[in-house]
Amino acid sequence: MSMxxxxxxxxxxxxxxxxxxxxxDMHDQLALTLQDDxxxxxxxxxxxxxxxxxxxxxxxxSFIGRMIGNISSMSRILDAxxxxxxxxxxxxxxxxxxxxxxxxxxxxxxxxxxxxxxRAAIADQTDQLEADDADREE
Amino acid sequence: xxxxxxxxxxxxxxxxxxxxxxxxxxxxxxxxxSLVEQTKMVTAASELARNTVTxxxxxxxxxxxxxxxxxxxxxxxxxxAGPGIPDLELALTDGWTSGGGMGLGLSGAKRLVNEFEIETxxxxxxxxxxxxxx
Numbered sequence: 001m002s003m004x005x006x007x008x009x010x011x012x013x014x015x016x017x018x019x020x021x022x023x024x025d026m027h028d029q030l031a032l033t034l035q036d037d038x039x040x041x042x043x044x045x046x047x048x049x050x051x052x053x054x055x056x057x058x059x060x061x062s063f064i065g066r067m068i069g070n071i072s073s074m075s076r077i078l079d080a081x082x083x084x085x086x087x088x089x090x091x092x093x094x095x096x097x098x099x100x101x102x103x104x105x106x107x108x109x110x111x112x113x114x115x116x117x118x119r120a121a122i123a124d125q126t127d128q129l130e131a132d133d134a135d136r137e138e
Numbered sequence: 139x140x141x142x143x144x145x146x147x148x149x150x151x152x153x154x155x156x157x158x159x160x161x162x163x164x165x166x167x168x169x170x171x172s173l174v175e176q177t178k179m180v181t182a183a184s185e186l187a188r189n190t191v192t193x194x195x196x197x198x199x200x201x202x203x204x205x206x207x208x209x210x211x212x213x214x215x216x217x218x219a220g221p222g223i224p225d226l227e228l229a230l231t232d233g234w235t236s237g238g239g240m241g242l243g244l245s246g247a248k249r250l251v252n253e254f255e256i257e258t259x260x261x262x263x264x265x266x267x268x269x270x271x272x
Contacts, residue, residue, distance in 0.1 A: 025156050025160065027152040027155065027156045028155070028188070058163065058177065059159060059163075059177055059181050059184065061184040061185055061188075062185060062242045062246060063188060088177075089174075090173045090174045090176070090177040093177070094178050094250065097246075097249050098181060098185075098250060099232055099242040099249070100242065
């Protein structure tokens with residue numbers, strides 16, 4: 001991949017979700033820009049879920065690993081769920097050996113499963129809100 | 139250990155870190171590394187290249203493709219003339235960081251390779267050498 005001069009990674013909106021597909025070998029600033037753009041977009045759109053597809057990434061080092069962890073924590077604080085999908089087995093093996101376990105980050109093997117996790121998380125939240133409202137009305 | 143070929147790459151910017159990852163990936167493939175071995179070597183190289191750029195204020199990486207009998211290996215030496223590491227033992231501790239990272243760069247890279255060597259002194263720069271055999 002020689003697309004290192006891409007200055008921004010696109011964030012797509014699909015209903016209540018934001019979708020990000022990382023298809024370039026990111027330099028550090030690009031990863032930081034994505035983190036900023038994504039949190040700004042969650043705030044602006046009120047998105048309830050973020051799906052990050054890393055199936056094109058051949059490597060995740062501690063910097064990119066930290067960025068993934070940060071995005072997940074930041075979205076949680078902004079009331080959105082994050083799912084990271086498509087990590088390659090070789091990347092997972094290397095990450096754990098490196099010492100990064102991505103604790104607290106939801107993952108799924110495919111985009112489809114990731115979307116199901118996000119939909120279920122939102123449904124749970126809605127059920128909970130409705131139950132709370134019903135309690136209050138009684 | 140006979141050297142098959144070698145070259146030096148400059149490490150001055152974030153883009154250079156990406157370039158090192160791509161060159162190391164190609165070399166690791168050429169050495170016949172498995173996908174997991176390639177990924178480990180590329181990841182270790184990325185961590186050390188970032189250290190050279192960020193903490194060492196820039197430097198170079200020397201790569202050497204080696205053979206020993208039928209074995210092939212890849213050796214990378216990251217060299218900078220930066221401030222050096224005052225407390226090496228501390229710098230090699232998991233979770234310790236001086237620069238706002240996760241503190242896994244050096245210790246993590248060490249776990250991803252077969253051989254790891256570091257020479258440093260305050261004010262005298264740092265040289266980190268890693269080697270991985272097929």
